[in-house]
Amino acid sequence: MSRRTKPRPAVERALACLATAAALDLDATERLRLLCDRAETWTAGEQVQPPQENDRFRLITSGWLYEARLLPDGRRQIFGYLLPGDLIGRQHATRATPSVLLALTDVEAVDLPPPVATWTEHRQAAMVEGLTRALELQEERSYDALLRLGKFTATERVANLLVELRDRLIRLDLADRESFRAPLTQEHLADTLGLSIIHVNRVLRQLRNHGVLTFKQGVVSLLQPELLERIASGVAGLAHRQPAESDS
Amino acid sequence: MSRRTKPRPAVERALACLATAAALDLDATERLRLLCDRAETWTAGEQVQPPQENDRFRLITSGWLYEARLLPDGRRQIFGYLLPGDLIGRQHATRATPSVLLALTDVEAVDLPPPVATWTEHRQAAMVEGLTRALELQEERSYDALLRLGKFTATERVANLLVELRDRLIRLDLADRESFRAPLTQEHLADTLGLSIIHVNRVLRQLRNHGVLTFKQGVVSLLQPELLERIASGVAGLAHRQPAESDS
DNA sequence: CGCGATTTTGAGCCATGTCAATCGGAGTGG
């Protein structure tokens, strides 16, 4: 997906994405365009590198990746997913036990020039503010994930993750309220949600049998978005098999 | 604890703590001292406020607090604990669903002056670097927490949290390898680790019966620190009741 | 058409949660 046609479009998309996340005005966006380097690309399955130089940020312009820690025994914990408009900073490299970034699809990104210091001098306060805001959003998502793992049941976790992804994709114009594409397997969901693959499958079956959603080959369809959203925030459950014939 | 004797000592302690976390050199520490405002205090149980102005950081100089989100039904998820040397920034205030900071003991903090921009002009690169590093450490801890909740068993989670706290306290000279004080109840552990209070109690009993540690009225004693550390990283379990009489 | 990856199902078990008491220590008032 998202074959680059020319170098330009990538930058345009990047800016649009970041502007969405960070609420940049047109002026700031224009200045940022001038600062953008060439785009880099990775193919699905590859490990995506953090920016070479300190103090640079890599802005994702297309594709999906996930951030995870790989355990010695082969298991992995997925911390979250990065979509267009998200930033990769040096924090992904300087940790004691660094996490790994893996491309789920082909991925394209551009490097933003050494930011805060330089930009401040240039009075580009709006951009600093915008970037900061985007990074804060990313940090907030890890708190959402902690709440999900700490307090939610399996069904709520699945619903919560799918709703989070849907909402982020909607902001990027890559989804509507009832459906979206996600290059994820049930194993990815399991490794994200602290569940076994098999149990993820059971949960999806239940949701399907209750007519709440379907998840087939990367296409998620929310048949009852309203109900799913309430499940996702922990205020509703699945009625005990009223609707359909049986759960099996 | 930690009654302030005069305003000065708080600042001195603050700097020592931050220097520990951020590896500041003496010169940077000296400059930072000049920038410090008066200390503020909160009493145990109070809610600690983020810094009033944007772009300021509040540096904790003594006491414990925790960061949590409170759910409408009265439950709470504790995201982590803040100790001397940790920073409270505006990210704690600007979130869509902000988390709450609650003092577990009396707490003292100082405000650092508007940082990055100002300091950069003043060529205080070391301090910017130090602060950035300290914030990265705090972010890394939330990834550790995600791994803990996503992949560890109840026993491993308890061990992991206690070892994390011990190691942080050691760096502050508030603990040694075998014991430390923590103003926590079993309910705090439960709300941090995504477990029920009752199960936390069971786990602590097991660890006690196996002679690994004791946890009484806020005093944690690690009787077998080496074993606990291995449990904490998920590479060892508790032998099935070899040592003592019984688990009950 | 066959192969590897993914999804699906079933059976059985164990970790962890819930409910319901009891117990213990610290502070408080008499």
Added chain:
DNA sequence: CCACTCCGATTGACATGGCTCAAAATCGCG
């Protein structure tokens, strides 16, 4: 110094959500 009270720690009995093991069934793809 004792009776009360409250909060936290403990315990037991029991229910269940989620895991493991094992095996089909399906799907994408060469």
